[in-house]
């Protein structure tokens with residue numbers, strides 16, 4: 122009973138949150154991107170990624186997976202317009218990316234909340250930064266907090282929150298100004314396994330309600346398979362795409378999805394690609 126009431130509430134909130142979203146925007150094309158970091162003090166320059174191409178459709182959830190140093194963060198920064206590729210280009214909704222834009226939100230491993238702002242004020246930070254009208258976004262901020270299970274915590278301060286609650290606040294913050302694309306760089310990597318799993322389920326529920334394009338970076342293969350429509354598997358030296366793997370798991374996904382055969386088959390396929398033993 123509680124669950125069904127909860128899901129009804131979630132649905133009506135989802136409707137409200139989705140209603141303000143711009144639809145069908147957020148398509149990403151990564152075209153032959155290379156990135157060379159210049160040498161420091163005579164050391165050889167580093168080819169971080171070489172000739173990386175993939176695309177992400179509007180509303181799709183795609184993960185980048187690979188060992189440390191294969192260029193996942195570099196690719197995310199290139200999509201965000203926070204770093205310029207040395208070769209190739211990133212195109213969003215038909216326009217080459219040359220600088221950060223408001224329609225692309227980025228979330229990192231550490232929540233970086235301001236300790237002197239309460240939860241609601243932290244969520245409203247982009248609204249202030251972009252010079253938008255707070256009053257116009259207040260209800261949306263509260264809806265997102267309710268959707269993230271933080272409805273009762275809007276007046277709490279970051280130091281009163283658990284790590285998981287801090288990351289949920291950061292997730293609301295990245296969504297508040299209604300970006301069409303959300304880029305996440307190992308957002309739950311610093312959390313314990315239990316919290317991470319719960320947040321992944323929350324994330325899918327919020328994604329389902331808002332239908333942003335998501336590019337999610339992780340080195341956790343199971344997490345990537347559980348969350349994604351596709352997993353871009355990357356290798357090192359130089360950072361490159363090994364395979365673009367479709368995840369044939371139906372949605373909505375639940376913890377039970379991780380018991381299903383397609384989950385395990387996809388997971389082991391990716392492990393094989395990365396040269397990991399079973």
Ligand SMILES: Nc1ncnc2c1ncn2[C@@H]1O[C@H](COP(=O)(O)OP(=O)(O)O)[C@@H](O)[C@H]1O
Pocket residue numbers: 158159167168169170187188189190191192193194195196360
């Ligand atoms: N600012 C930088 N200057 C020099 N080298 C860098 C810089 N950022 C990343 N690199 C190098 O580029 C490669 C890819 O890094 P990164 O994109 O952070 O990989 P990942 O996120 O997959 O761990 C690594 O060899 C890393 O050392």
Ligand SMILES: [Mg+2]
Pocket residue numbers: 193194195306
């Ligand atoms: Mg990284």
